[in-house]
Amino acid sequence: MPRDSVRYRKQMEIAAGFDGPATVEDGIGRIKQFAAVKSDRGYKNGRKRKGIDQMVELVLHLGIDPKQADQMLRGALSLPKGTGRSQRVIAFCDSSMAEAAKAAGAVEAGADELVDKVSKGWMDFDVAVAHPQMMGKVGKLGRVLGPQGKMPSPKAGTVTPDVETAVREYSAGKIEYRNDSGGNIHMPVGKVSFSADDLKENIEAVVSHITKIKPPGAKGHYIKRVCISATSTPSVTLSVG
Numbered sequence: 104m105p106r107d108s109v110r111y112r113k114q115m116e117i118a119a120g121f122d123g124p125a126t127v128e129d130g131i132g133r134i135k136q137f138a139a140v141k142s143d144r145g146y147k148n149g150r151k152r153k154g155i156d157q158m159v160e161l162v163l164h165l166g167i168d169p170k171q172a173d174q175m176l177r178g179a180l181s182l183p184k185g186t187g188r189s190q191r192v193i194a195f196c197d198s199s200m201a202e203a204a205k206a207a208g209a210v211e212a213g214a215d216e217l218v219d220k221v222s223k224g225w226m227d228f229d230v231a232v233a234h235p236q237m238m239g240k241v242g243k244l245g246r247v248l249g250p251q252g253k254m255p256s257p258k259a260g261t262v263t264p265d266v267e268t269a270v271r272e273y274s275a276g277k278i279e280y281r282n283d284s285g286g287n288i289h290m291p292v293g294k295v296s297f298s299a300d301d302l303k304e305n306i307e308a309v310v311s312h313i314t315k316i317k318p319p320g321a322k323g324h325y326i327k328r329v330c331i332s333a334t335s336t337p338s339v340t341l342s343v344g
Contacts (some may be wrong), residue, residue: 113140114337124342127306130331131299134159137336138295157295157334158188159302161309163288164328167321174318176288177281179260179273183308184301186276187294193217195233195241195255196266204232207267208274215240221247228253230279232261232269252281288313295333306331310343 114137125133138157167174194204194212204212210228211217218240221231224247231248233241233255241255248254255261259279263269273279282288292305310329317325332338 124340127303127341130339130341131302133339134331134333134336135295138333158291159293159331159333161290161292161306162330163313163326165286166323166325166327167286169282169284169286173320177258179277179279180312181277182305184305186291188276190229190273192230192232192270192273193228194266194270195237200266203267204270207270209270230273231255232266234266235262
């Protein structure tokens, strides 16, 4: 049976002093407090462990039925304060757009040669953008890109005639999201080093966006629970709405 780490046990000792859901401000404060905990252990050779700027993730548990097509949520969102993380973007487009796409930040751009490269297993990118005219060829990559969540989609804004703008936005950190089989949406909202005000603004932007796109078929309580956590911390339930 795996044992909890020294750091995690210290974090749980701190968490024991908190009770009930937290306001957004208090929740951010708790996450920052958890993330500041050190294990006080180094490597066996005596070298100290380096700290990392942990990513903060927001999870929303929604009152939707993921099995119903009209209740599935998928899209993309640019956060007001960004996420602190850039993304590697490729663009499926013809040669007349390829140079502009690369200038906007694409790590690769092209038509047949890029489709062939990806079909052979090259996956060194985070987001794929495609011009609508390319989808006849890109559609063949569904078995490769689909399982990794990288298949271009009109709903996510990754299939668009304005390839250059899409590349620029996604390279800068625009987030693509979709609900999982449990009706949850996971969204990065910044890093622990972000100011509390910036994290709050990003969190409120996500909650507001998800609230606005409530599917008509969703009945009852829509946003059931909202939690935040950092890469290596316990989660905190937030009181929102």
